[in-house]
Amino acid sequence: MSERVVLCIGTKKGLFVAESGRARGRFNLRGPFGSGVAVYSALIDNRFSPVIYASSCSPFFGMNVLRSTDLGNRFKETRSAPAFPGDDGRVMGNIWSIETGKNKKELWCGVEPASLFHSDDNGNSWELVAGISHHDHARKWQPGNGGLCLHTIVRDGDRMHLGISTGGHYVSEDAGQTFKAANKGVGAGFVPNPYPEFGQCVHKIAMHEKAPGRLYMQNHGGWDDRPGIGVLRSDDHGQNWYSIAAGLPSDFGFPIVVHPDDPDVVYVVPLEGTTRTCPGGKPAVYRSQNGGKSWKKLNKGMPKKDSYFTVLRDAMDIDRMKSPALYFGTTTGQLWIGRDGGEQWDCLFDSLPPINCVKAAVV
Template sequence: MAKGDGRQILMVGTRKGAFVFTSDSGRRSWKLSGPELKGNETYHMAYDRRSRTMLASVSSSHWGPTVAKSKDLGKSWKVSRTPPKFPKGSGLSVARIWQIKPGTDDDGVVYAGVEPACLFRSDDGGEKWTVNEAMLNHKTRKKWQPGGGGLCLHTVVLSERRPKRILIAISAVGVMRSDDNGETWGFKNKRLLADFQPEKYPEFGTCVHKLAINQSKPDTIFQQNHTGVYRSDDAGDDWKDIRNNLPSRFGFPATVDANDSERFYLAPLEGDFSRIPMGGHFAVWATDNGGKEWHKLDSGIPKTSYFTVLRDAMVTDQGEPCGLYFGSTTGQLFASRDQGNKWEKIADGLPPILSVSVSSA
């Protein structure tokens, strides 16, 4: 995918609508627009560079969830008349669309991960959606249990180099992979600890919080889990714990450097029962060697920062050096132009931030 002229489009989904920040080519200044889709919970956003379309999962507390599309960087929106919808008789109803992921081919395919957990696919850029039958009718579905955020399919990972592969993450079911465009699914949770239940290493029932890959190395997957930080070098067939010197095994966001497949970023929390940053000071942690050692990146982040940064609210851009962004549920938005070494607050006072997405312009 072309990297453009260096300008970035930062899409910030909040509890009260969507905000769009557009940078200059050096990522030094940001122009804000929004809120758009005012009053609607905007859970996740994506920019489909194939069609130059911004996509947003929006949800009204009254009128339910849908997908909105914008061709003018968020100034005007068209809402899908046929959003993800479970078939009648399934007993299921889409409560929230957690993730929107444009496909990797030039064919208009877009995926959506929803709650209750399932995958939907659109073949027309996000207007009309169909449920993934293999996942809907998966033989283990009745045993799937929700995590704290609900039974949600919150992550979809695709790779141009593996066009038929779809990797997804469901809390608290685990990682599933399809190698045939979603026709069949297999669990990929080997050696992922689930010490919150009697069977410590189950086939499914692990609590994956986020998956991330570098597109140049699609078989290497990093995972922030409820019980640790893991790495797979065989597309999820096996996992290795890479927590090492991290201060905590627990956290939610996870993202990989766009230019360095061994540089992986996390935001550790004190633990499951408090879910606050270590010592009340939010910090990003990074590894430069695929998880052997970790170091803290907190220059520019306030010393007292009990930020809650949700799983979809920390991302890396495609710039050189890689830019990094996070947003908090208390409305602060931070950016780094240099791989997290120095942070600047680029917005404050926003509504609770649910997701941060970025694309080159």
């Protein structure tokens, strides 16, 4: 069968799956799966035969993990979802991230309140990862407006980076056994110390597998008194960070995405810091082709005025075709495609429920 592009779109009202041929002209939509229940995280694991996972987090009935082995035509709940031990005292609030592990059946899961879980059986059973979940800092982290969430898991062999809001960036060098805060240069605008050891409101971290020492971070920016702390880069596996925000209309935003073939190419969606909407009502994705030294606005095909949506932390992704397309979903239920690396934008779907996450894969 020829290559297809599959999108998983997690919304406030369930998961949608969109599928297209390699030309990415028309996308066919199916769903919602887990109907009526918010989906904040999805994973398309296509290292082997493709498997799709999605969280399904009901405010009434609690957490589930959905799993599909037929490219999202049907989903079944895994046998269990991550849950805190009964004597832990914490109660699961949301599932924010599902990522692959090293082995075929291995998964990692970031949750709210900020903790990490591990599964080695395709998500049928889960174990709390003590190294971060019981970290000395854990009881000192504070929730942001979105809750106290472990939302980003970036793996690099036995090294693992975590993004926690508001906890900051933590890194493990031993496959998730132990973690250390690594936030040198990561600023915070909401505490007296502008550069605390931990407690930053990290929004997203991205890495390219060809340059694993380099990381990009969308941090919580938008502070008039502490400018530039919102978009950051590290060249030493996250030990030190520096600003690459110069040239952006705002250093506030949520997602950050790296081009699949070029670690120097990185994308952000600047938002106005106070309202978290498109600056001036004019949406645009910004692309750097030199690792953050300069930025170019990409908005051809987008509204030129009166557009005030928000793009959340997991709501932008890029496919791995020869000429990759970007995808982002909005809190107003639009799914946009940016063909040719974001040069030309079109709205694929304009009336979905509010979009929490978008994942793209070529299968």
